[in-house]
Amino acid sequence: MSVFNISPVSETLGAEVLGLDVSKALNSETIATLRNAFQDYHLLCFRDQDLSDEQLTAFSTQFGPLEIFPEEDMTKNAVEVYHVANVSMEGDHLPEDDPRVVYQRNNGRWHTDSSYRYIPSLASIMYGIEVLPHNAEGGETGFSNMLLAYQSLPEDMKTRITHLHQVHSYGEIRRLEPSIPPMSDHERNSLPPVTHPVVRVHPDRDYQRSLYFTSNTSLEIGGFTHEEGKELHKWLVDYVGKEEFCYFHRWRQNDLVMWDNRVLLHRAMEYDFTKYRRVLRRTTVGGDTPVMGPYWPEAIKAAEKTPG
Numbered sequence: 519m520s521v522f523n524i525s526p527v528s529e530t531l532g533a534e535v536l537g538l539d540v541s542k543a544l545n546s547e548t549i550a551t552l553r554n555a556f557q558d559y560h561l562l563c564f565r566d567q568d569l570s571d572e573q574l575t576a577f578s579t580q581f582g583p584l585e586i587f588p589e590e591d592m593t594k595n596a597v598e599v600y601h602v603a604n605v606s607m608e609g610d611h612l613p614e615d616d617p618r619v620v621y622q623r624n625n626g627r628w629h630t631d632s633s634y635r636y637i638p639s640l641a642s643i644m645y646g647i648e649v650l651p652h653n654a655e656g657g658e659t660g661f662s663n664m665l666l667a668y669q670s671l672p673e674d675m676k677t678r679i680t681h682l683h684q685v686h687s688y689g690e691i692r693r694l695e696p697s698i699p700p701m702s703d704h705e706r707n708s709l710p711p712v713t714h715p716v717v718r719v720h721p722d723r724d725y726q727r728s729l730y731f732t733s734n735t736s737l738e739i740g741g742f743t744h745e746e747g748k749e750l751h752k753w754l755v756d757y758v759g760k761e762e763f764c765y766f767h768r769w770r771q772n773d774l775v776m777w778d779n780r781v782l783l784h785r786a787m788e789y790d791f792t793k794y795r796r797v798l799r800r801t802t803v804g805g806d807t808p809v810m811g812p813y814w815p816e817a818i819k820a821a822e823k824t825p826g
């Protein structure tokens with residue numbers, strides 16, 4: 519039986535897992551322990567891992583079936599593994615205006631992975647192969663806790679947003695970053711825009727509520743004039759960046775970070791793309807239900823039982 523340690527890395531979210539080698543299949547007891555910790559901390563960082571793409575995929579599938587990335591040139595060897603890097607697959611440091619680097623820049627906006635799907639993902643799992651030197655500026659991944667953010671909202675804002683939806687469109691990335699080459703007709707057709715409630719309820723957390731929105735799949739909240747919808751969106755973006763909701767992960771080489779896309783937003787913090795190389799690989803564990811809002815019958819029933 520493996521002995522390992524899980525301890526929090528901040529007061530808002532996240533825990534570090536030490537003394538566990540995840541390159542081999544884990545037993546059911548270990549998986550159950552990790553699932554519980556994932557539910558409690560929303561983010562787990564497994565330090566000092568040594569993983570091939572195949573081992574990263576094998577580890578990830580222990581938490582559910584993996585999503586396939588929607589764009590072919592974003593993958594390496596396997597359609598489930600996303601190359602998050604400013605370095606080509608051949609190892610060349612790419613110029614700042616290369617579409618693959620511009621694509622990374624878009625990750626700097628607060629978002630949650632695959633919100634553009636009708637059933638968005640459960641978790642993302644990212645492995646640090648080449649990371650910035652310890653003394654470099656930027657390059658962290660920022661995470662913001664949407665359960666905390668919702669709880670701390672002013673009551674009038676909670677009332678204002680309870681019934682709202684946001685349109686999430688994969689194609690929006692091209693509107694925000696026009697230099698990225700267009701999608702194929704097949705990609706476009708297979709990824710139509712979807713809507714999700716801005717307030718999400720969690721059946722696995724006694725129907726607790728959290729915020730659910732992004733700034734990479736559209737820049738407005740529906741249900742208002744364009745101006746009002748953009749203004750509300752901007753307010754939410756500024757709000758979730760408050761330090762009291764956030765943890766900024768400073769990558770160490772061989773970190774494996776797994777986070778909960780249902781309750782966290784994240785963003786890549788800026789760094790000098792020309793000075794530093796950065797190579798990470800990511801898999802995405804698929805979700806199993808559409809995003810449930812406060813007006814779903816089950817959520818209404820739960821709210822009647824425990825008002826507020």
Ligand SMILES: [Fe+2]
Binds near residue numbers: 625629630631784
């Ligand atoms: Fe992301």
